[in-house]
Amino acid sequence: MPKARKQFGQHWLKSEKALSKIVNAAELSGRDRVLEIGPGTGILTRQLFQQAQAVVAVELDRDLCPILMQKFGKIENFLLLQGDFLAIDLDALLEPFPKFQHPNKVVANIPYNITGPILEKLLGTISNPNPKPLDSIVLLVQKEVALRICAPAHSTHFAALSVRVQYLAQAEFICDVPAKAFQPPPKVDSAVIRLRPRQIATPPTNPRRMETLIKSGFSSRRKMLRNNLKSQIEPDQLGQILEELGINSQVRAEDLSVENWVALSDRLALDSDHSLDSDNSIET
Numbered sequence: 416m417p418k419a420r421k422q423f424g425q426h427w428l429k430s431e432k433a434l435s436k437i438v439n440a441a442e443l444s445g446r447d448r449v450l451e452i453g454p455g456t457g458i459l460t461r462q463l464f465q466q467a468q469a470v471v472a473v474e475l476d477r478d479l480c481p482i483l484m485q486k487f488g489k490i491e492n493f494l495l496l497q498g499d500f501l502a503i504d505l506d507a508l509l510e511p512f513p514k515f516q517h518p519n520k521v522v523a524n525i526p527y528n529i530t531g532p533i534l535e536k537l538l539g540t541i542s543n544p545n546p547k548p549l550d551s552i553v554l555l556v557q558k559e560v561a562l563r564i565c566a567p568a569h570s571t572h573f574a575a576l577s578v579r580v581q582y583l584a585q586a587e588f589i590c591d592v593p594a595k596a597f598q599p600p601p602k603v604d605s606a607v608i609r610l611r612p613r614q615i616a617t618p619p620t621n622p623r624r625m626e627t628l629i630k631s632g633f634s635s636r637r638k639m640l641r642n643n644l645k646s647q648i649e650p651d652q653l654g655q656i657l658e659e660l661g662i663n664s665q666v667r668a669e670d671l672s673v674e675n676w677v678a679l680s681d682r683l684a685l686d687s688d689h690s691l692d693s694d695n696s697i698e699t
Contacts, residue, residue: 426524426597427455427598427599428459428524428592428597429458429597429598430596430597432596433555433596434458434462436607437459437522437524437555438463438466440553440589441522443463443466443467443520445466445467447467447468447519447520447550448467448469448470448516448517448518449463449467449469449471449518449519449520449521449522450470450472450505450518450520450521450523451472451473451521452525452533453500454473454474454479454483455474455479456479456482457482457487459522459523460472460487464492467492467520468492469492469493469515470493470494471494471496471505471518472493472495472496473496473500474498475500480495480497483495492514494512494514496508500536501532501536518549519549519550520553521537521549521551522554523553523554524555525554525556527557527560527601527603530554530556531576537552537612538552538583538612539583540579540626541582541619541629542622544615545612548583548614549612550612551609551612552584552609553609553610554610556605556607557605558591558592558604558606560576561588561605561606561608562588564577564580564581564608565586565588568670568673569669569670573669574633574636575629575630575668578629578671578673581673582615582676582677584611584613585611586608586610587610588606588607589606589607592604592605617677619676619680619681619684621680624680624683624684625676625677625680628647628676628683629668629676631643631646631647632644636668637667640653640671641664647683656683657679659682660678660679662675662679
């Protein structure tokens with residue numbers, strides 16, 4: 416087994432139990448085209464191409480690519496791309512390979528230090544969602560991050576990340592994966608999550624406004640929402656709006672569901688429109 420590199424956040428999964436949980440969560444069929452980010456030594460890769468129609472693996476570490484090609488280079492439904500997943504244009508790279516184009520699922524043990532950017536590339540953002548949502552995304556991530564992604568409103572783990580991800584996808588906590596399941600073991604425990612991206616049925620009127628509200632709203636978890644947002648709206652006015660929406664005026668950010676954030680964003684956008692109408696000025 417090659418030596419794991421700290422600079423790439425490499426930890427080789429060795430637990431057959433965890434591997435089975437990941438593959439089962441992916442619910443693969445012979446019609447699925449799978450993207451694997453960071454195949455590493457290929458322990459998960461082997462399971463994927465045995466069950467899917469095609470597997471595209473993107474590996475950053477140049478030294479691992481010859482090892483992977485030696486193992487799987489003759490497998491007809493496996494394609495290895497060397498590069499940084501966050502930097503590559505996957506559609507362009509797959510253009511010469513029709514069999515592997517347009518993956519519909521992602522299954523991966525990703526580097527924990529770039530979980531946020533990977534999620535953003537796969538899901539998009541509130542103001543710019545992925546126009547071609549994947550069917551599902553199964554990831555092995557740091558447990559603390561998994562708890563935040565999947566947490567319900569009112570939970571101590573519910574955070575800005577929870578709102579941003581759950582606005583774009585249904586999030587499900589699959590299982591814990593202890594540090595001892597890896598070689599070398601990371602300093603934290605891990606977990607498997609499954610995301611099912613969705614088309615947004617009722618997007619906010621002003622998605623950028625909603626992003627700003629979420630960031631400000633969670634800026635200080637101990638404070639009430641109206642205090643965290645006082646730079647954008649006077650606290651008493653916000654309290655009144657919250658009560659109009661059927662939300663307690665003493666609420667904190669973690670007590671608002673994704674639907675609450677959309678409703679609040681739209682209500683504040685409406686007030687902003689009214690103020691513009693009364694001002695009758697045109698900015699140039």
